[in-house]
Amino acid sequence: MKTANSETIAEENIGLETASLRHKCGVFGVFGHKDAAILTALGLHALQHRGQEAAGIVSFDRTYPTDTKNEKSRDTAFTQLRKNMTTHSGKIHVEYDASDRPDTEEPVESFYIERHLGLVGDNFGKDGEAIKNLKGSAAIGHNRYSTSGGVALRNIQPIFADLKLGGFAVAHNGNLTNAETLWDSLMQKGAIFQSKMDTEVILQLTAHSKESNTIDRFLDAIKQIEGGYALVCLTNKKLIGARDPWGIRPLILGKIKNSDPEAQPAYVLASESCALEAVGAETVREIENGEVVVITRNGIKSHFPFPKTEPRPCAFEYLYFARPDSIMHGKSIYEVREEMGRQLALEHPVAADLVAPVPDGGNPAGLGYAEASKIPFKFGIIRNHYIGRTFIQPTQDARAGSVTRKHAANLHLVRGKSVILVDDSIVRGTTSKAIVAMMRNAGAKEVHFRVASPPIKHPDFYGVDMPTEAELLASRMSIEEMTQWLGVDSLGFLSIEGFYKALGEDAYDPENPKFADHCFTNNYPTVLTDKRNAENKIHQQNIFGRDR
Numbered sequence: 001m002k003t004a005n006s007e008t009i010a011e012e013n014i015g016l017e018t019a020s021l022r023h024k025c026g027v028f029g030v031f032g033h034k035d036a037a038i039l040t041a042l043g044l045h046a047l048q049h050r051g052q053e054a055a056g057i058v059s060f061d062r063t064y065p066t067d068t069k070n071e072k073s074r075d076t077a078f079t080q081l082r083k084n085m086t087t088h089s090g091k092i093h094v095e096y097d098a099s100d101r102p103d104t105e106e107p108v109e110s111f112y113i114e115r116h117l118g119l120v121g122d123n124f125g126k127d128g129e130a131i132k133n134l135k136g137s138a139a140i141g142h143n144r145y146s147t148s149g150g151v152a153l154r155n156i157q158p159i160f161a162d163l164k165l166g167g168f169a170v171a172h173n174g175n176l177t178n179a180e181t182l183w184d185s186l187m188q189k190g191a192i193f194q195s196k197m198d199t200e201v202i203l204q205l206t207a208h209s210k211e212s213n214t215i216d217r218f219l220d221a222i223k224q225i226e227g228g229y230a231l232v233c234l235t236n237k238k239l240i241g242a243r244d245p246w247g248i249r250p251l252i253l254g255k256i257k258n259s260d261p262e263a264q265p266a267y268v269l270a271s272e273s274c275a276l277e278a279v280g281a282e283t284v285r286e287i288e289n290g291e292v293v294v295i296t297r298n299g300i301k302s303h304f305p306f307p308k309t310e311p312r313p314c315a316f317e318y319l320y321f322a323r324p325d326s327i328m329h330g331k332s333i334y335e336v337r338e339e340m341g342r343q344l345a346l347e348h349p350v351a352a353d354l355v356a357p358v359p360d361g362g363n364p365a366g367l368g369y370a371e372a373s374k375i376p377f378k379f380g381i382i383r384n385h386y387i388g389r390t391f392i393q394p395t396q397d398a399r400a401g402s403v404t405r406k407h408a409a410n411l412h413l414v415r416g417k418s419v420i421l422v423d424d425s426i427v428r429g430t431t432s433k434a435i436v437a438m439m440r441n442a443g444a445k446e447v448h449f450r451v452a453s454p455p456i457k458h459p460d461f462y463g464v465d466m467p468t469e470a471e472l473l474a475s476r477m478s479i480e481e482m483t484q485w486l487g488v489d490s491l492g493f494l495s496i497e498g499f500y501k502a503l504g505e506d507a508y509d510p511e512n513p514k515f516a517d518h519c520f521t522n523n524y525p526t527v528l529t530d531k532r533n534a535e536n537k538i539h540q541q542n543i544f545g546r547d548r
């Protein structure tokens with residue numbers, strides 16, 4: 001059996017300076033469905049809010065020549081296959097050499113790869129070339145917003161390589177905190193890297209493992225990595241899902257009926273439940289923290305390679321990243337955010353004419369605040385639906401510009417009124433500063449700002465790509481200073497206790513935090529090996545181009 005796959009990826013840095021605060025990536029995988037690539041594209045589309053820089057899909061197909069005893073039909077099957085495989089798409093060129101012509105009764109196996117800069121819809125439209133190229137009943141996909149490595153074609157995921165035991169594709173949401181340290185030792189062993197992504201370390205470690213089968217090699221690899229990760233991987237026989245020991249990054253398992261009623265249901269892995277809904281899949285369960293699931297034609301097998309710990313999912317997923325209609329750990333993201341707003345109203349009440357959410361992130365908390373304070377909820381800010389999330393803009397100028405293009409004061413509503421603005425977070429203050437100015441220009445009598453999370457004072461290293469402390473507004477300024485800088489009449493942040501309450505916890509226990517809440521508390525769930533080694537000048541810094 002041959003794997004005919006040669007990729008020519010022209011590296012092309014598109015010249016974007018990368019943002020220091022970014023979304024997380026979205027991952028998706030399907031096993032055992034004839035429309036695997038279409039489902040993956042739909043799943044990625046539902047996860048677009050997690051990354052808008054690039055999107056990629058890798059599929060796997062096994063083609064049986066229609067009648068291998070009949071030379072003519074075998075040739076026809078091969079000609080068809082060859083035609084499909086030589087289709088160009090963007091910078092990816094899959095070639096099939098004439099010497100690969102099948103001359104046995106063995107099926108022809110191939111991985112197909114489509115990786116593009118830009119949005120899912122623009123690159124994987126249902127009838128587009130890219131989808132047609134992605135044959136097979138298994139596929140994985142990825143929406144990228146980089147936390148390592150710049151914006152370039154070679155840094156698009158899934159990342160694929162032919163390893164000793166066959167083709168292996170990986171898609172990763174998260175960030176490794178010891179990738180640079182591992183890179184150093186891999187390079188000393190002669191590794192050749194195709195990208196600048198921390199994710200590739202996982203592929204390299206799998207390739208270098210001395211274990212005898214693919215799963216043991218992969219387990220060997222992930223036992224060496226540290227940080228936050230939700231991974232989906234594809235081989236010629238398996239779809240693999242893995243979640244980091246703390247479950248910082250989310251991953252959920254679903255199941256979907258095949259159109260053939262005789263066929264087994266197909267399995268689906270996704271970052272969020274909203275992507276399962278988007279493809280009509282039913283939720284089976286969340287992948288546990290530290291769990292590795294291996295999906296094959298024979299069903300699902302779980303591995304637990306790490307000592308069992310209590311999960312500590314990322315607080316930011318609940319606050320901002322996840323889509324409000326997603327369910328995580330049995331909690332509705334929407335309801336959690338609404339409750340954050342209610343708690344906020346209890347902690348920071350103020351008399352006003354209306355509560356105006358900062359769309360979209362502030363909408364559910366705004367509703368909760370209005371409900372608890374009994375102050376009317378009004379859309380005092382209107383958003384332009386053709387502009388995405390602000391964080392994804394690559395430069396501070398672009399971010400500031402996009403806030404004013406994205407939001408507009410609803411003049412008629414706010415003129416002469418006292419307004420309570422509610423947002424989910426203040427990070428750099430780009431959004432809040434511009435929105436407050438908008439309210440003032442619109443003639444608001446009073447402007448009060450309420451934030452449905454505690455002040456963000458500490459960086460993130462697990463896939464949020466939060467800026468350095470120096471860029472975080474709450475790290476640089478006291479509440480009084482922020483009040484002045486923003487130009488508001490009052491400012492209030494939800495307390496960490498209120499935050500935990502909204503998440504359904506009785507109390508916040510700093511000795512035993514239930515969430516990865518380090519951005520508020522400075523309490524990091526993992527060791528930060530690269531940071532420590534860089535500080536001690538043990539290895540080269542910024543191998544993966546963090547400050548590119």
Ligand SMILES: O=P(O)(O)OC[C@H]1O[C@H](OP(=O)(O)OP(=O)(O)O)[C@H](O)[C@@H]1O
Nearest residue numbers: 360361389390391426427428429430431
């Ligand atoms: O203080 P800053 O650095 O401006 O960051 C915080 C803002 O960024 C996010 O909005 P974004 O526009 O990214 O997404 P959204 O449409 O989901 O609210 C978040 O909801 C805040 O509004």
Ligand SMILES: NC(=O)CC[C@H](N)C(=O)O
Nearest residue numbers: 024025146147148173174
């Ligand atoms: N936001 C993410 O999850 C990024 C994944 C990976 N670290 C990358 O840079 O591609």
Ligand SMILES: [Mg+2]
Nearest residue numbers: 359360361362
């Ligand atoms: Mg927002």
